[in-house]
Amino acid sequence: MKIRTLLMIALFLGLFAGFIWYIGWNGSMLWHAFFPDLPAGLFWAVYLFVALGYLLAMLLRRALPYRVYTLIKLVGSYGLGVLFFCILLLPVADIAGWLLVAGGADYDTVVKGIGVGVVVLLLLLLLRGSWNAWSPVIRRYDIEIEKQAGSMRELRIAVASDLHLGTIVGKRHLGRLVERIEEMKPDLILLPGDVLDDSIEPFVRENMAEVLGRLQAPLGVYASLGNHEYIGGHIEEYVERMKAIDIEVLVDRSVHVADSFYVVGRKDYAAERFTKQGRLGLDELLADVDRTLPVIVLDHQPHKLGIAAQAGVDLMLSGHTHRGQMVPNHFITGRLFELDWGYLRKEAMHAIVSSGFGSWGPPLRLGSRSEVLDIRVSFGS
Incomplete structure (x- = not known):
């Protein structure tokens, strides 16, 4: 297994x-066409800094x-x-x-013309991708759960997954989340995982809790863990810091809300890889839950929807996929997950997967948008 891993x-x-x-070679040809008197080494130094900056910053x-770390990481992202x-455009x-040169066109003219066209298209893609990433939309879902929820007939939930708070997604974008949710005036706020990007250090150093703590709802604010919380570590510190701003992180735990319904937060699927304990199975997790009442589960990665439906879950909320974040990656997430974005009815269960509010790596989105979910639930009478 070790040899196979090393080979991979x-x-x-x-x-x-x-x-x-390959990308650098293409860039160097364009550099030489426009700046023949400048050394190629200057191009390669700038190019490699930009291309490898993210990896360099992490290492x-x-x-x-x-x-310095945050600047290099931002440029590298x-x-x-x-x-x-470039991988999509340059071939x-x-x-x-x-084909143009083979047909008799002048080589330098072709390099300059096509090169400028690629650069312009790159700039347009970067601008559009940035707009999609930093301009969140609100997506509404209206669902009906046939169970009774005490005296409650309707419930409005604001959901934001994959905030990825860190050195790139920070307080400014977090402020947009708070503004959108304040406008919605939800009864309940749910954050199904990846609130942090990796390390907890930027969250603490930039005092992001000050902004995140402005999220308030009459029935509370609850979060679950995502794979990035496990990647960064410091789970206990993260849970305590969230508790200090009245956000409960449910770590394989359920809460009975207003004597009307349950919110259940699962450990992320990554817990089976990062911790010795793994995570509880749904039947074990729901053993003390009255399943005649509505059950809402936060499970960061939308795995095994059928098992959740059979366990009596009424609404399963997930994120993780980002809907690929940039096309054509959505073809990959669409193959990996039964539901990689949007809504699916699985038996009596409603499954909703968000493309997320933040971003991982480059703060760019194409084919997906930064989003907040506005879920209107009506209960049986």
């Missing part, structure tokens, strides 16, 4: 290095001053977006250029 890592690194070289996080789009551009 070597293959990935080889492909990554190949992509880096040197503990060695770099915090502000956009660099990842540029690399991604088409190279084939077109080769």
